[in-house]
Amino acid sequence: MVKHIILWTLKSDLSDKEKENVKKDIKDGLESLKGKIPGLVDIKVTTIGRLSSSTADFMLDSTFENEEALRFYSKHPAHVAVADSKVRPFTSARSCLDFEI
Template identity: 30%
Template sequence: MIRHIVMWKLKETAEGATRAENARKLKEKLEGCRDIVPGILQLDVGIAAPGLESTYDVVLVSDFADKAALDAYQVHPTHEALKAFVGKVRETRECVDYEV
């Protein structure tokens, strides 16, 4: 199994929306990817809680049956559309993939 974790720090404003609004949009778009390819075992999205120390705004923690499932997810049209949105609203991105 492959665990895929991605964190984004969002711009203060982008695409006519605030950081908080874009965080909610990103969460919704990511959750829409939950069943786009076979082999997605779990997909959770979190938004940093106000008042708690955080260096990133949105986190994705997802598990894939294998690398082939992760690879299929990466190039799926729904995910490609999501990446276009993220490119406009993100300040930075960090990612780690590892075997569980």
Template identity: 35%
Template sequence: MADNIKHIVMWNLRGENEAEKLQSVEVIKNCFESLRGRIPGLLHLEIGVDFSRIDYACDVVLYSEFSSREALDVYATHPEHLRIKQEIGDLRITRHQVDYIANATM
């Protein structure tokens, strides 16, 4: 049985004001949502925008699930994903990532 992999990425975005950050959020949402149905093994994808405004919170999160580690590897090098990474690279200040096996026991 293949592992179900969760891939979570969080960003803090550039922007002089809230309107500029919201523009960046829209670009990120549109980019990643365009991947649905285009990446083999990508089971689920959603973009969340922080509303807490807590000083240590990230601005936006990508939550995605893959059918296996191999599917995550395919995603990482897929031309559409690489295009998006290039497109959004200048929008972010920081990036954090966690990949883990769903329901893994320790």
């Protein structure tokens, strides 16, 4: 199994209301991929409970059958559509950690 963790920071020019709406749209979009992409075992986006000590705004925690499944996911049209329409236009920074479990 492979874990794929992403931390994002939202663009600073978004209002607090816009940030909440964007995080909801991203959560809904990414979590809707479960069951649609072969090899994707689980996917969860955490958007609430952030402490003031955090340096990112929200997190993706996903699990894949193996590294090949993660590579397949990264290019899958359903994932690319969500990333291009809901994530990339609204984020200014992204950190990724992939590891075997």
